[in-house]
Amino acid sequence: MLRLIGKRLLAAVPSVIGVLIVTFLLTRALPGDPAAFFAGPAATQQAIDEVRKSLGLDKTLPEQFVVYLKDLSTGNLGNSIATGQPVLTEIRTRLPASLELTLYGLLVSVLIAVPLGILAATRPGSLVDHACRVITTAGVSLPAFFTGLLLVYLLYYRLGWAPAPLGRLDIFFSAPTTVTGLYTIDALIEGNLETFRAACAQLLLPVIALAIFTMAPLARMTRAAMLEVLNSDFIRTARASGLPKGKIIYGYAFRNAMLPVITTLGMVFSFLLGANVLVEKVFSWPGIGTFAIEALIASDYAPIQGFVLTMALLYVALNLAIDVLYIVIDPRVGFDA
Known part of the structure; x- marks a missing residue:
C-alpha cells in the first residue's frame, strides 16, 4: 500500500510542475496591468512604474519564474494586491467554505x-428507468x-421558502468557533443548534x-455498470441457486x-470543484472560487496561481484516495498496480 502511494505521488510531480509553468505563463498573458490597478486610476506613469518595480513585474519572465519558485519553496504564495493579505492566509480561510x-x-x-x-438497472423499461434518463439528461443540459439562478428566482424571490443567497450565514447569526472551518460541523461541536440550522438553510x-x-x-454510470x-x-448462477x-x-x-462508479465519483468531485467557482459567485459564497474570480478581474497574479496550485494538489489527493479505495474494494487492483 505504501509503495503504491509513493508511486502515485511521484507520478503526480510532473503534472504539478506542468500546472505551475502553464499557470505562470497564462497569468502573465491576461489583459490588464496589475501595477496600474494597484496604483489607482489617478496615478501617474512614474507611480505605476514604481509599483511595477516593487511587485517585481519589471523583471523578465524567467527571472519572475525563478523568484516565484523560490517563494513557493518556502511556502510563500505571494500577497494579494486586492486585499493586501498573504495568498496562503486567504486560501486557508476560504477553503473550508468551498x-x-x-x-x-x-x-x-x-x-x-x-x-x-440501481433501481433503473434492476427495472429496465419501467417508470423509474425512464425517470432516471430524464433526470440525467436534464442534469447534463443545465449548467x-x-x-442556481433558477432556484434563487423560484424558491427565494417568488416563493420565499429559502433564505437570501448572501453567504454562509444570515446576518443575524455569528460564525461558530472555528474547529474544522465547516460551519455545520463547528456549530454541532459547539452545541449551537440555531447556528447549525441557519448554516444548513444557507447551504x-x-x-x-x-x-x-x-x-x-x-x-448513468451506476445504471450502466449494474x-x-x-x-x-x-449473477445468473446466484439466481439459479436461490439466493435472496x-x-x-x-x-x-x-x-x-x-x-467504475468510484472512478466517476472522482471525476464528479473534480467537476464540482470547477462548478463551485460560478456557484459561489451566484450565492455570494466566500470560498476560494469567489476569491479566484475577483483576482482574475483585477489581473491579480498571486491569488490565481495559488488557486490553481490548490486545485492541482486537491486533484492529486483525490486521485490518491481513489487508488486506495480501489484496493479496499478489490485487492487484486493493488497487484495489478
Whole structure:
C-alpha cells in the first residue's frame, strides 16, 4: 500500500510542475496591468512604474519564474494586491467554505443518484428507468450556475421558502468557533443548534444546484455498470441457486459495479470543484472560487496561481484516495498496480 502511494505521488510531480509553468505563463498573458490597478486610476506613469518595480513585474519572465519558485519553496504564495493579505492566509480561510459546499453537494448527489441508478438497472423499461434518463439528461443540459439562478428566482424571490443567497450565514447569526472551518460541523461541536440550522438553510440552494449538476454522470454510470454485472454469468448462477434478491443485487452485483462508479465519483468531485467557482459567485459564497474570480478581474497574479496550485494538489489527493479505495474494494487492483 505504501509503495503504491509513493508511486502515485511521484507520478503526480510532473503534472504539478506542468500546472505551475502553464499557470505562470497564462497569468502573465491576461489583459490588464496589475501595477496600474494597484496604483489607482489617478496615478501617474512614474507611480505605476514604481509599483511595477516593487511587485517585481519589471523583471523578465524567467527571472519572475525563478523568484516565484523560490517563494513557493518556502511556502510563500505571494500577497494579494486586492486585499493586501498573504495568498496562503486567504486560501486557508476560504477553503473550508468551498469544501463544505462541495462535500455536501457530492453527498446529496450520491444519496440520490446511486440508488436511482440501481433501481433503473434492476427495472429496465419501467417508470423509474425512464425517470432516471430524464433526470440525467436534464442534469447534463443545465449548467450549475443557471440552476442556481433558477432556484434563487423560484424558491427565494417568488416563493420565499429559502433564505437570501448572501453567504454562509444570515446576518443575524455569528460564525461558530472555528474547529474544522465547516460551519455545520463547528456549530454541532459547539452545541449551537440555531447556528447549525441557519448554516444548513444557507447551504440548501447551492447544494441542490451542485447536486443536480453531478447526479447525471453518477446515475448513468451506476445504471450502466449494474446492467453489465446483472447480465453476467455469476449473477445468473446466484439466481439459479436461490439466493435472496437483496444479497444478489447489493452483495454481489453492486460490489462488482463499484469500481467504475468510484472512478466517476472522482471525476464528479473534480467537476464540482470547477462548478463551485460560478456557484459561489451566484450565492455570494466566500470560498476560494469567489476569491479566484475577483483576482482574475483585477489581473491579480498571486491569488490565481495559488488557486490553481490548490486545485492541482486537491486533484492529486483525490486521485490518491481513489487508488486506495480501489484496493479496499478489490485487492487484486493493488497487484495489478
